[in-house]
Amino acid sequence: MPQLNATGPQTDTDALLAARLAVSATATGQEVMSDVEFFDWLDERRRRHGQEVRRTTFAELSGWHFASDTGDLEHRSGRFFAVRGMGVSSDFGPVPQWRQPIIRQPEIGILGIAVREINGVLHCLLQAKSEPGNVNGVQLSPTVQATKSNYTRVHGGSSVPYLDCFRDPQARGHRVLADALQSEQGSWFFRKRNRNMIVEVGAEVEAGEDFCWLTLRQVNALLHYENLINMDARTVLSCLPDWRRGSRPAVGVHSDVAIRSWITTQQSEREIAAALLPLREVEGHGWYLAEDRIFHEQGLYFSIVPVDVVNDRREVASWSQPLLEPHGTGVVAMLMGNIHGVPHCLVHARGEPGSVDVVELAATVQCTTENYAHLPAAGRPRFLDLVENARPEQILFDTVLSEEGGRFLHAQTRYLIIEADDDLPDEVPSDYMWVTLSQLGELLKYSHYLNVQARTLVAALRSVTETGTGLPVPVGAGVLRDGEERRADHR
Numbered sequence: 001m002p003q004l005n006a007t008g009p010q011t012d013t014d015a016l017l018a019a020r021l022a023v024s025a026t027a028t029g030q031e032v033m034s035d036v037e038f039f040d041w042l043d044e045r046r047r048r049h050g051q052e053v054r055r056t057t058f059a060e061l062s063g064w065h066f067a068s069d070t071g072d073l074e075h076r077s078g079r080f081f082a083v084r085g086m087g088v089s090s091d092f093g094p095v096p097q098w099r100q101p102i103i104r105q106p107e108i109g110i111l112g113i114a115v116r117e118i119n120g121v122l123h124c125l126l127q128a129k130s131e132p133g134n135v136n137g138v139q140l141s142p143t144v145q146a147t148k149s150n151y152t153r154v155h156g157g158s159s160v161p162y163l164d165c166f167r168d169p170q171a172r173g174h175r176v177l178a179d180a181l182q183s184e185q186g187s188w189f190f191r192k193r194n195r196n197m198i199v200e201v202g203a204e205v206e207a208g209e210d211f212c213w214l215t216l217r218q219v220n221a222l223l224h225y226e227n228l229i230n231m232d233a234r235t236v237l238s239c240l241p242d243w244r245r246g247s248r249p250a251v252g253v254h255s256d257v258a259i260r261s262w263i264t265t266q267q268s269e270r271e272i273a274a275a276l277l278p279l280r281e282v283e284g285h286g287w288y289l290a291e292d293r294i295f296h297e298q299g300l301y302f303s304i305v306p307v308d309v310v311n312d313r314r315e316v317a318s319w320s321q322p323l324l325e326p327h328g329t330g331v332v333a334m335l336m337g338n339i340h341g342v343p344h345c346l347v348h349a350r351g352e353p354g355s356v357d358v359v360e361l362a363a364t365v366q367c368t369t370e371n372y373a374h375l376p377a378a379g380r381p382r383f384l385d386l387v388e389n390a391r392p393e394q395i396l397f398d399t400v401l402s403e404e405g406g407r408f409l410h411a412q413t414r415y416l417i418i419e420a421d422d423d424l425p426d427e428v429p430s431d432y433m434w435v436t437l438s439q440l441g442e443l444l445k446y447s448h449y450l451n452v453q454a455r456t457l458v459a460a461l462r463s464v465t466e467t468g469t470g471l472p473v474p475v476g477a478g479v480l481r482d483g484e485e486r487r488a489d490h491r
Contacts (some may be wrong), residue, residue, distance in 0.1 A: 014241065017177070017241055018241055018242070018243045019243075020117075020122050020243075021122060021216060021240065021241065021243030022243040022244070023120075023121055023122070024121050024122040024123070024215045024216040024217065024243075025215075025216040025217050025220060025243055025462075026217060027121045027215060027217060028217065030118075030119035030120060030121045030215070031119075031121075031123075031213075031214070031215050031218060032118055032119075032123060032207075032212070032213040032214075033212065033213070033214075035218065035221075038212065038214065038218065041128075041212060042128060042138070045128035045138055045210060046128075046137060046138045048313070049128070049130040049137055049138050049311070049313050050311075050312065051130045051132070051137055051309070051310070051311040051313075052309070052310040052311075053132045053133075053307050053308070053309050054307060054308045054309075055292065055305060055306070055307055056292070056306050056307060056308050056320070057291045057292045057306060058073075058291060058292070058306050059291065060306070060308075060320075061306040061308075061320045061321075061322070062308070062319075062320040063075055063076050063077075063319070063320055064076070064306070064320060064321070064322065066279075069278075070084075070278035070279060070280065071085075071278055071279040071280030071281075071283070072084045072085075072278060072279045073279060073304070073322055077149075079107070079149040080105070080147065080149045080321075081103055081104060081105035081407070082103075082104045082105075083101050083102070083103060083104070083279060083294070083304055083322055084101070084102055084103075084104045084190070084276050084277070084278070084279050085099060085100070085101060085102065085276065085277035085278055085279040085280070085281050085282035086099065086100055086101070086102040086190060086274055086275065086276055086277060086282075086353060086354070087099050087274070087275050087277050087281075088100070088272065088273070088274045088353040089272070089273045090271065090272040090273070090351065090353070091270065091271040091272070092270060092272075092351060092431075093351075094372075094375050094378075094379035098285075098286070099277065099281070099282045099285040099286070099287070100282060100287065100301070101279060101282055101287060101294055101304055102188070102189070102190045102276070102353075102354060103188055103189050103190065103192070103324060103407060104189075104190045104276065105147070105189060105190075105192050105407075106191070107147060107148040107149060108148060108181065108193055108194060108195055109145075109146055109147040109148055109150070109194045109195070110144050110145075110146055110163070110166050110167075110194070110195050110197065111142050111144070111145055111194050111195065111196050111197065111232045111235065111236050112142055112143055112144040112162075112165065112166040112195075112196075112197040112198070112199060112236065113125065113126070113142045113143050113197070113198050113199075113233070113236045113237070114143040114162060114165050114199055114200075114201045114205060115177065115198060115199070115200050115201070116200065116201050116202065116203070116205060116213070117200075118213060121215055122200075122215070122216065123213035123214060123215055124213070124214050124215075124216065124219055124237075125143045125162070125205070125207060125211055125212070125213055126140045126141065126142065126143065126211065126212060126214055126219070126233060127140070127141045127142065127143060127145070127210055127211050128140060128141075128210045128211075128212070129141035129145065129210070129230070130311055130313060130314075131230070131404075131405025131406045132307060132309040132311070132321070132323065132405065132406070132409075133323050133402075133404070133405035133406065133407065133408045133409040133410060133411065134227070134230075134402055134405035134410075135227055135402060135410045135412060136227050136402075139227060139228060139229065139230040139402060139405070140222065140228060140229050140230060140233055141230045141232055141233050142232050142233050142236050143162050143165065143166075143211070144160060144161075144162050144163055144165070144166055145232045145406075146160045146163065150315060158315045158316075159315070160315065161208055161211075162205070162208075162211075165199050165201055165205065166195075166197050166199055169197075169199045173202065174199045174200060174201050174202070175199065175200040176197065176198075176199055176200075177198040177199065177200055177240070177241065178196065178197065178198040178236075178239040178240060178241070178445070179195070179196070179197050179198075180195075180196055180239060180444070180445065180446060180447050181193045181194070181195055181196070181447040181448070182194060182196045182235060182239070182447060182448070182450075182452070182455065183355060183356060183360060183447075183448055183451060183452060184404065184452050185352075185354070185403065185404075185451075185452060185453075186352025186353065186354040186355035186360070186451065187352050187353070187354060188302070188324055188354070188407075188408070189354050189407075190274075190276060190354045191354060191355070191356050192354070193356065193447075194232075194235075196235055196236050196239050197236070198236060198239060198240060210313065216240075216243075219237065220462065220463035221463070223399070223459060223460055223463045224397070224399055224463065225399070226399055226400045226401065227400065227401060227402045227412070229401070230402060230404075230405065231401070231402065231403050231404050231405075231452065231456070232404065234401070234455065234456045234459045235452055235455045235456070235459075237459040238444055238450075238455035238456070238458040238459045239444050239445075239455075240462075241441070242437070242438055242441035242462070243462075244437075244438075244462060250342040250343075250436055250438060251342065252342065252344065252434070252435060252436040252438075252439050253339050253340065253342075253344060253434050254433060254434065254435065254439075256439060256442060259433065259435055259439060259443075260443075262349070262433055263349065263359065263361065263449065266349035266358075266359045266431060267357050267358050267359045270349075270351050270358050270359055270431075271358075272351045272353055272358050274353035274354065286298070292305065292306065293305045293325075298374065299327060300327060300370065300371050300374075301326075301327060301368075301371060302324050302325055302326045302327060303324075303325045303327070304322050304323070304324055304325070305322065305323055305325050305409060306320065306321075306322050306323075307320065307321060307322075307323055307409070308320050309321070323407065323408060323409040324407060324408050324409065324411070325408070325409040325410065325411075326368065326403075326408065326409075326410075326411045327368070327370060327371075328368040328369065328370035328371065329368070329400070329412050329413065329414055330366070330367070330368045330403075330411075330412070330413035330414065330453075331365060331366070331367055331368070331369060331384075331387065331413070331414050331416070332362075332363045332365065332366045332413050332414070332415050332416070332453045332454075332456070332457065333363055333364055333365040333366075333383075333387040333415075333416040333417070333418055334346070334347075334363045334364055334416070334417050334418070334454075334457045334461070335364040335365075335383060335386065335387075335418050335419075335420045335424070336396070336417060336418065336419050336420060337419075337420040337424055337434065338422075339434060342436060343436065343437065344434040344435060344436055345364075345434070345435055345436070345437060345440065345457075345461070346364045346383075346420070346428065346432055346433075346434055347361045347362065347363065347364065347432065347433055347434075347435055347440075347454065348361070348362045348363065348364055348365075348366070348382075348431060348432050349361060349362075349431045349432070349433070350362035350366065350431075350451065352451070355448075355451075356448055357448050360448060360449060360450060360451040360454075361440075361443070361449055361450045361451065361454055362450075362451050362453060362454050363453060363454050363457055364383050364387075364432070365381055365382075365383050365384050365387050366381070366451075366453055367381045367384065369384070382429065382432075386418070386420070386424075387416065387418060390416075390418045394418050394419045394420075394421075395416060395417070395418055395419075396417040396418065396419055396464060397415065397416060397417035397457075397460045397461075397463070397464065398414070398415075398416050398417075399414075399415055399460070400412050400413070400414050400415075401413055401415055401456065413453065413456075415453075415456055415457060415460060417457060417460060417461060417464070437458070437461050437462070440454075440458050441458070444458065
């Protein structure tokens with residue numbers, strides 16, 4: 001049996017916390033379950049989660065209706081979320097004006113990971129959770145992943161396990177390691193935010209049937225498996241304090257003050273106006289309503305589709321809802337370069353119409369290439385050619401991962417980290433900047449600096465080791481040594 005820390009959460013300095021996290025990211029032999037035992041546990045969870053998702057029509061969508069005055073697709077409770085229209089005008093990008101459907105979910109949910117010291121090593125409590133939009137049913141989610149409507153039980157279902165760890169945690173003797181409001185996809189959500197939390201708990205918190213304790217070494221290795229660590233877990237993991245910094249963080253080519261000033265300049269000078277519209281005012285502007293979908297006339301971007309769900313492992317055993325179905329696999333790639341012996345990431349100040357702020361930091365490239373096929377070459381995303389033509393030895397991370405399965409149907413993104421050639425210039429377009437991983441970690445202490453796709457790549461960057469030259473090299477799924485032969489079963 002594992003030896004638990006009987007004293008509960010420690011009260012240590014930032015340096016000591018980083019050291020404890022570093023131990024969790026490298027230790028072997030002190031895990032609650034071995035790597036092979038984890039995959040056996042995951043197989044059993046997948047057998048027990050018998051989820052059924054059936055496409056249906058809007059007329060048969062139980063509990064939902066198109067509002068008579070606006071045409072908005074709404075839940076009868078007035079809660080959860082709604083599909084509305086949005087009109088956009090912008091001073092950047094290949095298309096200056098457009099209209100589209102958008103998911104409006106104003107309430108703030110909780111995404112939280114509990115951590116606990118076991119056998120002298122910090123472990124993360126993750127949940128095997130099936131979502132209706134997942135391509136493969138069960139993925140690993142945070143300890144708590146719940147909208148306010150869910151945890152206030154608007155649906156009349158069961159309570160959310162471990163919620164008390166994240167609601168007033170300090171009053172319960174827990175230690176908050178990270179807590180910030182973070183955005184989600186600004187092209188699909190209108191100003192959606194969730195509270196991203198990491199809380200250290202004591203020995204009184206045990207793993208339930210669908211939950212498991214994993215070290216950071218195990219979690220980092222599992223990030224290299226396709227569609228295994230879900231989006232909500234990845235964004236919370238990115239908010240962990242950076243355990244790789246040590247006592248002397250590498251000095252970037254730009255100071256922290258200069259980076260924040262550049263971001264503020266981008267937010268102040270870029271113009272993007274996005275206003276909610278009745279959904280019926282989107283129809284005819286490239287979008288059309290059929291009995292079983294809302295779709296774009298060119299078959300691009302995404303559709304809104306109705307589904308019925310049966311899942312006896314959730315708070316409610318059956319329900320109906322609309323899902324956003326993207327068309328095409330996204331590509332999100334971070335270029336890395338060695339500047340004065342220090343690895344830097346090339347980030348993009350990207351504007352998205354649904355963002356709370358005009359601009360958030362994104363990866364070097366973020367797109368769905370099919371959506372640009374009808375545009376002239378000048379309309380293609382910058383640096384996309386470098387990504388598409390990268391040599392195998394330049395690719396440090398390359399994994400297809402799922403986006404939010406509770407709102408999106410089979411939304412997958414290919415995430416890449418690419419080592420740039422030495423001749424890539426220091427001078428880049430004004431909406432790009434070279435920053436270090438440590439500087440990205442500092443920004444993640446606060447809200448609305450990095451978008452959700454960039455946060456996935458921060459978590460991925462921390463899942464690789466550093467060489468003597470300072471550039472990361474891939475660890476890959478081989479870190480799970482005795483589970484390596486099973487990788488194909490979980491991709």
